[in-house]
Amino acid sequence: MNKTNENIKKCHKCLIKSNAANKLNFTELDELDESCVQVTFKASEIIFKQGALSSNIIYLSSGLVKIVIDGPNREQILKVIKAPCYLGIPTTVGDKINHYSAIALEKTTACFVDVSTFKNFIKLNSDFAYEVILDLCKNELDQFQRCVNLVQLQMHGRMAKQLLFFANEIYCSDEFELPLNRNDFANLLCSSREIVSKILSEFNNEGIISLNGKKIKILDKEKLQFIYQNG
DNA sequence: GCATTAACCACAG
DNA sequence: CTGTGGTTAATGC
Structure with a gap:
């Protein structure tokens, strides 16, 4: 886990902003920049862990990750997900504690955004909020699809x-x-x-x-x- | 019955 | 960690 915050105003220059982050204005990007830390992970490193307190929204800027949950009998891989994407909006916004873990499958870089900053954007910038909802909806549809496939x-x-x-x-x-x-x-x-x-x-x-x-x-x-x- | 599907076990590289 | 073969249980003609 290496911090890479040598770049000032890195969020402004970021070429792989999320659709949501693309809706932020200049001042908001400044705010994002201040509350955002980029971390790189090697394969098999844990990005966040089920049961741990979560106070960041995580945006994957590169790499591949598996989402794992502890089931009643054994651990279950929920999905494999590729950057660029948000990781764990539900687990950070929906509860104080992570309901699943994220583990890097290859070299991965992730931006940790302070959840209060993220929530502020949602409250104040409806375009941003809309993009976040869109992302959540697509994810849920994918999961429903995967669920029927697995069962049937x-x-x-x-x-x-x-x-x-x-x-x-x-x-x-x-x-x-x-x-x-x-x-x-x-x-x-x-x-x-x-x-x-x-x-x-x-x-x-x-x-x-x-x-x-x-x-x-x-x-x-x-x-x-x-x-x-x-x- | 008989066939198919898939889990579990054991053993071998 | 993987691949294979045998056994077994459940399910569907």
């Missing part, structure tokens, strides 16, 4: 969907390296590492993907789409 699709369908998600949404490439080991990947899909192993090598043998450890190349996207839609 069989494993092959869930796997196909997840591979398509990594290719289309996260890496924007049909060739990528899984950011998770088999256990975590299984956890994300609500399954077991054994099944994940078996299905991946099945897809590999059928020429749908080419598999080499964590390196995956999607060879037949239509087939994956078909598997996702049919079972």
Whole structure:
């Protein structure tokens, strides 16, 4: 965790401002600047922890993160999320204490914004507030979608969907390296590492993907789409 | 019954 | 940490 606050007025110059932050005027950006600290994390470092007091809104400016919650029986990976995005608006605004943890999957940089500053923007700048709501709504829709998929699709369908998600949404490439080991990947899909192993090598043998450890190349996207839609 | 799906276990690189 | 094979339980023709 290295502080990188050598730049003065860094928020003004920031090229990856959130849609919300783009609605802030000059003075507000000054305020943001004063209440904002940028931190970098290495893979597997904890960005914030479930149960801890949360007094910051976190904006991911680069990197990849997994959101994890302690369930009744074991920990559950809720989702994998890519910068740029807000992290944990619900967990910071909705309660004093974090309801889930965020863990970096690769080198990640995050801006910690004081929650009172953030709340002030919401109260005083309706364009900012609207963008925040939009973001929250999109997230909720995504989660609903993921929820039905997990509950109603069989494993092959869930796997196909997840591979398509990594290719289309996260890496924007049909060739990528899984950011998770088999256990975590299984956890994300609500399954077991054994099944994940078996299905991946099945897809590999059928020429749908080419598999080499964590390196995956999607060879037949239509087939994956078909598997996702049919079972 | 019989087939399919997926979890759990054991064992091996 | 992974991959495979066997066993088992649940569910659906």
